[in-house]
Amino acid sequence: MSRRIASFLAASCIALSAFGPADAAETLRPLEAPLSFVERYTNATQDVILEGLKLVGVRYKMGGNSAEAGLDCSSFVQTVFKESIGAYLPRTAREQSQLGEQVDISQLKPGDLVFFNTMRRTFSHVGIYLGDNHFLHAPRAGAEVRVENMNNSYWMSRFNGARRIIEAR
Numbered sequence: 172m173s174r175r176i177a178s179f180l181a182a183s184c185i186a187l188s189a190f191g192p193a194d195a196a197e198t199l200r201p202l203e204a205p206l207s208f209v210e211r212y213t214n215a216t217q218d219v220i221l222e223g224l225k226l227v228g229v230r231y232k233m234g235g236n237s238a239e240a241g242l243d244c245s246s247f248v249q250t251v252f253k254e255s256i257g258a259y260l261p262r263t264a265r266e267q268s269q270l271g272e273q274v275d276i277s278q279l280k281p282g283d284l285v286f287f288n289t290m291r292r293t294f295s296h297v298g299i300y301l302g303d304n305h306f307l308h309a310p311r312a313g314a315e316v317r318v319e320n321m322n323n324s325y326w327m328s329r330f331n332g333a334r335r336i337i338e339a340r
Contacts, residue, residue: 215256215337216282222255223247223299223307229316231309244297247309247316248284251299258336268294271336282337285321287329294331 232241242250245264252258260267268286279285281302289296289311298308304321319326 216280218255219251219282219299219337220301220307223251223316226251226316227307227318229309231312231314231316233312242309242316244309248297248299252336256337260336264297265294267297268332268334271334274333274335276330276333279333280335282335284334284336286331286333287326288331289329296329300333 226238226242226247229238229247230241231243233243234246235241235243236246236250238250245262245267248264248267249260249262252260260270264286267284270284274280274283279300279302281300283300285298285300285306286294287296287298288294296308298306298319300306300321301318305318306321306326307316307318309316310319321327321330
């Protein structure tokens with residue numbers, strides 16, 4: 172249990188650092204000033220990430236559909252979006268890869284879906300981008316929902332693309 176708490180706290184720090192602290196001066200800025208990093212994202216993005224972080228430590232189960240029974244990668248994403256913002260996503264990573272707009276890896280924002288080829292076919296794995304080259308996912312049998320660095324050679328060599336389904340303001 173303490174490992175799960177430590178993982179959750181580490182993941183929370185990574186994810187929340189992507190949003191940065193709110194500056195009191197920004198609250199009083201003129202209307203024509205550009206939006207701050209935090210303001211560019213809807214509360215939906217924050218809700219998705221925080222809901223995903225609640226599931227850190229949940230065991231992986233192929234075909235699993237609940238935190239209690241276990242989750243696979245696509246059911247993890249499906250559960251997070253349903254519980255956080257009421258969005259009903261398709262069940263498989265391949266189907267989820269058809270949603271929203273395509274995003275270049277250099278343009279990733281927190282809340283984007285990231286896809287990988289982990290089973291010798293495109294879009295066979297999905298996770299949620301947190302920012303700072305980290306993503307949240309249910310990796311494989313014998314593992315738990317966790318945060319990983321996309322710069323890891325394993326993930327970089329298998330990256331298939333990203334989709335944005337939560338719009339910026």
